[in-house]
Amino acid sequence: MPWWRRLARDRAVLLLALPGMAVIVVFQYLALGGNVIAFQDYQPYLGIERSLWVGFENFQILFSGDPEFLAALRNTLVITLLQTVFVFPAPIVLALLLHSLVSNRVRQWVQSILYLPHFLSWVIVVAVFQQILGGAGLINNFLRSHGWQPIDIIGNSDAFYALITSQVIWKDTGWATILFLAVLAGIDKSLYEASAVDGASRWRQTWHITLPGMRPIIIMLLILKLGDSLSVGFEQLILQQQAVGLGVSDVLDTYVYNQGVLGGFWGVAAAVGLVKGAIGLVLVLVANKTAHAFGEEGVYRA
Amino acid sequence: MSTTTTAGPAPTTAGPTMNDDRPRGRMRPVIDGVAMPGPMERTVKGIVLTIACALVILPFVGIISTSLATPEQVTEAGGFVLLPTGIDLSAYRMIFAGGVVTQALWISILVTGIGTTLSLALTTTLGWALSRKGAFGVRAMLLVVLISLLFNPGIIPSYLVVQRLGLLDTLWALIIPTSVSAFNVVVVRAFFVQLPNEVIDAARIDGATEWQLFWRIGLPLSKPVLAVVGLFYGVGYWNAFFNALLYMSDASKWPLQLVLRTYVVDGAQLGSQDLGIDAASLPPQTSLQMAILVVSIVPVLLVYPFLQRHFAKGMLTGAVKG
Numbered sequence: 158m159p160w161w162r163r164l165a166r167d168r169a170v171l172l173l174a175l176p177g178m179a180v181i182v183v184f185q186y187l188a189l190g191g192n193v194i195a196f197q198d199y200q201p202y203l204g205i206e207r208s209l210w211v212g213f214e215n216f217q218i219l220f221s222g223d224p225e226f227l228a229a230l231r232n233t234l235v236i237t238l239l240q241t242v243f244v245f246p247a248p249i250v251l252a253l254l255l256h257s258l259v260s261n262r263v264r265q266w267v268q269s270i271l272y273l274p275h276f277l278s279w280v281i282v283v284a285v286f287q288q289i290l291g292g293a294g295l296i297n298n299f300l301r302s303h304g305w306q307p308i309d310i311i312g313n314s315d316a317f318y319a320l321i322t323s324q325v326i327w328k329d330t331g332w333a334t335i336l337f338l339a340v341l342a343g344i345d346k347s348l349y350e351a352s353a354v355d356g357a358s359r360w361r362q363t364w365h366i367t368l369p370g371m372r373p374i375i376i377m378l379l380i381l382k383l384g385d386s387l388s389v390g391f392e393q394l395i396l397q398q399q400a401v402g403l404g405v406s407d408v409l410d411t412y413v414y415n416q417g418v419l420g421g422f423w424g425v426a427a428a429v430g431l432v433k434g435a436i437g438l439v440l441v442l443v444a445n446k447t448a449h450a451f452g453e454e455g456v457y458r459a
Numbered sequence: 460m461s462t463t464t465t466a467g468p469a470p471t472t473a474g475p476t477m478n479d480d481r482p483r484g485r486m487r488p489v490i491d492g493v494a495m496p497g498p499m500e501r502t503v504k505g506i507v508l509t510i511a512c513a514l515v516i517l518p519f520v521g522i523i524s525t526s527l528a529t530p531e532q533v534t535e536a537g538g539f540v541l542l543p544t545g546i547d548l549s550a551y552r553m554i555f556a557g558g559v560v561t562q563a564l565w566i567s568i569l570v571t572g573i574g575t576t577l578s579l580a581l582t583t584t585l586g587w588a589l590s591r592k593g594a595f596g597v598r599a600m601l602l603v604v605l606i607s608l609l610f611n612p613g614i615i616p617s618y619l620v621v622q623r624l625g626l627l628d629t630l631w632a633l634i635i636p637t638s639v640s641a642f643n644v645v646v647v648r649a650f651f652v653q654l655p656n657e658v659i660d661a662a663r664i665d666g667a668t669e670w671q672l673f674w675r676i677g678l679p680l681s682k683p684v685l686a687v688v689g690l691f692y693g694v695g696y697w698n699a700f701f702n703a704l705l706y707m708s709d710a711s712k713w714p715l716q717l718v719l720r721t722y723v724v725d726g727a728q729l730g731s732q733d734l735g736i737d738a739a740s741l742p743p744q745t746s747l748q749m750a751i752l753v754v755s756i757v758p759v760l761l762v763y764p765f766l767q768r769h770f771a772k773g774m775l776t777g778a779v780k781g
Contacts (some may be wrong), residue, residue, distance in 0.1 A: 167596070171588070173669065176581050181639055185610070189616060191617075191620060257504070273515060276694050278700055279698075279700060283724050291701065295539040397702075434613050445569070
């Protein structure tokens with residue numbers, strides 16, 4: 158059938174797809190065109206059409222040793238590393254723990270409670286942590302009323318990374334177990350039975366059956382994490398920059414926002430954002446290839 | 460370690476997903492082949508999980524208690540109250556009196572309502588269209604949707620699009636850019652794809668149009684998935700902070716999350732002028748702050764049981780079967 162016939166035949170399907178596709182195309186793909194201002198001395202009152210082209214001038218910030226940019230880059234990498242080491246394994250451990258609960262009722266209750274923080278906004282989470290740990294918060298009031306020294310956590314740049322790491326763990330560990338639990342429930346029961354007959358202990362079962370069964374999902378999530386490693390908690394950090402200062406809390410995304418939208422250095426901010434996005438994409442592709450090389454499914458297979 | 464399965468073959472008949480029908484013998488050293496935990500391990504697990512649950516619940520108790528406690532008790536405690544001695548609703552009366560908080564609340568309700576409706580409409584129509592394998596352009600469109608999952612256009616480009624469309628400082632800026640989640644489209648499509656073809660073919664032979672297939676067959680059969688996806692969109696709009704921060708410089712159009720940031724996280728003083736009242740004395744700032752927090756958390760708590768009932772079922776079956 159010639160293509161115009163098929164087009165005419167399927168026009169109802171295409172019409173149904175149109176509005177949703179339009180949103181994705183405009184806000185995901187056409188938006189990419191906005192990156193051209195990375196090559197401009199962009200002035201909002203001139204717009205993209207009349208702003209002057211400056212070639213790669215804006216990209217010099219990446220190599221000129223600009224202290225603010227370097228701080229943002231360093232903070233991003235440090236926070237990503239902390240999250241990979243401390244935040245990533247937490248739901249795996251919790252999922253194993255939940256999975257080993259014998260009573261389904263207890264497990265469902267615990268799950269319902271621990272999933273909840275995921276559905277709260279970062280504004281609420283940050284506010285809750287302030288109320289508990291802040292200078293006039295629950296813990297410090299308790300310490301003071303017993304004659305002890307209050308501890309300085311909120312607004313203390315030395316404690317900041319510990320603070321944000323615990324915030325992420327509090328908010329998302331429970332929810333992140335959901336995928337692991339689904340995988341655990343799907344592991345073939347006969348493997349456990351066979352190993353039990355062979356005299357395997359619980360620990361050996363975990364080591365030889367459960368963990369290998371979880372390997373594909375763990376690798377897939379690590380890949381996603383790697384692809385995302387230059388984007389760390391924009392909302393979480395921007396909310397706390399006022400209290401703790403940019404020195405420890407500025408990351409690439411907040412740098413782009415602060416320099417571009419707030420500071421008016423649109424071209425430079427766009428250049429940093431563009432490079433960040435490009436590296437992120439390359440990271441996903443490379444990590445996915447690596448997963449295939451190790452014989453895993455990865456995120457997608459082209 | 461015991462290696463016997465006391466209940467004989469019973470565990471296998473229980474099936475892989477139905478753990479409730481386990482035989483209740485006196486000794487069950489092995490269930491479904493998994494050795495049972497010893498007393499030591501059970502104690503440790505119990506303690507760990509109790510602490511984890513307490514860490515989640517206690518802050519909520521504190522926030523709700525403080526918002527309800529009497530001004531005297533809050534002042535005396537210097538902030539946080541865990542057990543209120545009396546109930547005082549004046550903080551709630553003040554934030555509902557028509558000032559900035561009330562207005563932000565209305566804006567959040569409006570954005571969440573319109574946004575969720577629009578999102579569901581766009582996501583289900585697109586998901587349905589993409590499930591019609593073999594139709595013109597469907598493969599290409601599916602690819603466009605899937606590839607969009609791999610990258611993010613970035614903060615500045617997103618801002619420029621919204622600006623160019625003239626949406627800055629309008630409520631549409633809080634709705635349209637996030638109205639279609641490619642991930643949700645894929646989930647909904649996965650559900651439509653596994654509907655039995657016979658039903659659709661039969662309806663088509665009876666002369667149903669594409670729209671009728673979608674509206675009369677697709678949608679009614681996919682209610683559980685729509686419930687989950689709708690709730691996720693709803694919670695997303697209610698909690699959205701990034702879009703509002705980026706696109707709304709006009710404080711009179713701020714949703715609740717931005718008001719929450721200004722008056723609770725950043726600790727700006729809420730005066731009687733902001734609250735739209737002329738009261739000589741206000742409750743302590745902490746009481747007002749906690750009341751705002753409660754108001755922003757309660758809607759999430761209200762839909763949470765529904766979300767919870769569905770997400771394990773609808774979301775994962777949809778996503779995993781892909």
